[in-house]
């Protein structure tokens with residue numbers, strides 16, 4: 001069958017089972033847009049290519065399937081660099097397809113030419129410039145394979161216009177993948193797994209340190225089994241919220257710079273950390289030299305480069321988290337019939353920390369109904385007014401940390417955020433992508449006023465495409481997280497962090513973009529407005545919450561310090577130093 | 579460029595088998611560049627199997643970051659195999675082309691040294707000779723030092739290629755990263 005390169009591209013995407021792609025056309029990618037008219041694949045026309053990239057990520061986070069973005073050359077390709085880097089940092093499976101100037105013009109500084117594969121080399125798991133239309137099916141098949149297997153990540157395919165226009169012979173869908181340099185090792189080493197089981201059986205103060213790899217490997221159920229059979233408590237990192245249910249008695253919540261006291265301190269005092277799909281990120285470890293000084297380390301990861309990158313493990317296990325944990329469960333059961341040492345003192349200590357140092361903020365009392373609006377209060381109300389499988393997508397800043405702290409994540413894939421790169425502007429497009437992938441779920445975005453201004457235009461996309469996401473802007477009139485650092489570490493010298501509460505007018509702006517919009521200024525309006533927003537089901541809805549500018553995120557481990565130096569609250573009397 | 583190996587213990591030889599495709603060298607080089615590691619020498623050529631090329635990279639770096647970079651290299655889709663060669667347990671060779679000043683008065687002196695080192699004179703001019711010398715990188719270094727006295731006009735070295743030593747090779751000293 002003779003096809004154009006463009007037709008072969010769209011057919012290949014269909015063969016991969018792609019149901020939706022996010023994109024925006026232009027000169028170089030034009031040929032690929034023609035066969036889209038005849039394809040069952042849904043195309044969502046974004047307003048900025050960064051939006052396409054984050055939507056593809058949100059879709060991938062929510063569904064586990066690779067997100068697809070389709071954009072043109074030059075400025076469109078550079079616009080998608082941020083989402084690629086974001087997906088690379090957070091191991092999000094994604095395939096980006098970019099147009100390129102005709103192959104004969106490459107290297108001549110042609111109109112809208114940029115070295116896309118050069119620019120994106122270090123922010124993709126792999127990229128490929130296609131020079132022959134005949135290669136398109138193979139390269140697309142490889143792209144999806146690479147994006148979704150091993151440690152997932154973004155793959156970019158760059159397609160010159162003449163390659164899209166050329167004709168090729170479509171034989172059959174490539175039956176096999178031949179990548180001699182790519183054979184991810186999914187099965188953990190049996191001897192190492194036995195070693196791990198032994199360390200667990202010897203440990204008196206173990207903690208499971210669960211990371212985003214649990215979600216990528218779809219290992220939440222295996223993790224629950226391991227935790228329950230051993231009785232070992234679990235911390236879930238920012239990337240792993242929901243991988244282990246917050247309501248579970250063994251769940252200690254989020255560790256790290258803004259983690260809760262118990263999660264942070266239990267890791268510090270542990271004699272064994274079982275790191276599963278986590279990567280000892282500096283936001284989790286604090287000063288590495290002072291991190292969990294007494295702990296032995298079992299480290300399971302699909303990516304061999306993670307083992308020993310930051311902390312040398314006592315038992316390194318390369319493998320798929322789900323497979324390894326399942327094997328580990330068997331190994332633990334086989335060892336002394338699964339007998340575990342008495343850890344009641346450890347659990348008692350943990351319960352004491354939880355009791356002494358819960359998350360806290362000044363909750364509004366009923367008689368101060370028009371007092372300052374606390375962002376944590378807004379999040380608690382939102383949490384309690386949404387179904388427990390509601391998907392929450394977050395921006396980056398204080399609101400992100402509060403969302404992670406105060407939400408209750410009881411299901412995997414209900415929390416979508418930009419952890420590694422910390423990309424402001426992530427939440428609105430990511431929420432749109434998530435809603436497209438999971439139309440059956442309620443999807444809320446929690447955003448900051450600063451973040452919202454970076455990608456809000458995608459609400460136009462959401463309105464036009466009838467994607468009814470919901471957005472809660474926690475408008476504190478500041479780049480709040482930066483303000484917090486200036487307050488605490490720069491003598492309250494506020495430099496370029498003030499945004500204004502009412503410029504722009506978020507309600508009018510949202511309405512102009514086709515959304516239903518509300519403004520909330522006092523605690524007593526919160527509940528009723530959320531209820532109203534939850535009823536809107538045919539278009540996006542935005543609530544602007546005017547929150548207290550002075551509120552800060554606690555606990556906090558100041559940057560560069562050890563996790564032992566955790567500060568639990570704002571008043572000096574409550575600071576805890578150990 | 580001084581050919582003298584400054585701190586030899588920081589020099590590591592990696593033999594990287596890659597797919598013979600456009601852009602692969604840039605991917606490999608990029609991993610070193612990103613971390614600010616200097617590639618000391620590099621030799622690239624196709625292998626007996628035309629689908630693959632072999633890169634011999636000598637890199638100037640401590641061991642710990644090298645382990646990390648080797649793992650990162652192995653993550654590249656087009657990298658098939660990486661072997662770190664212990665310099666004491668491998669056969670290394672390098673080729674040098676050098677034009678050295680040698681007027682009538684000093685010519686015989688130069689020729690004598692070329693013979694001692696087993697080099698060859700491949701071009702002769704009025705004031706200069708061009709010499710080729712293949713051998714252990716260390717010998718090339720020595721020869722280069724000696725020629726300095728005469729005046730090196732131009733010098734090119736290929737960068738080293740290496741293969742593991744056969745019989746005496748202890749398995750522990752070949753580390754295949756996989």
Ligand SMILES: Cc1ncc(C[n+]2csc(CCOP(=O)(O)OP(=O)(O)O)c2C)c(N)n1
Pocket residue numbers: 395396397398399400422423424447448449450451452474476478479480481482
């Ligand atoms: C693209 C980008 N630019 C800058 C930053 C640095 N940064 C981190 S948080 C933050 C403030 C975010 O402000 P806002 O969205 O209002 O959230 P808040 O902290 O006030 O909740 C900034 C500027 C970033 N993470 N991403």
Ligand SMILES: [Mg+2]
Pocket residue numbers: 397448449450474475476477478479480
């Ligand atoms: Mg703000």
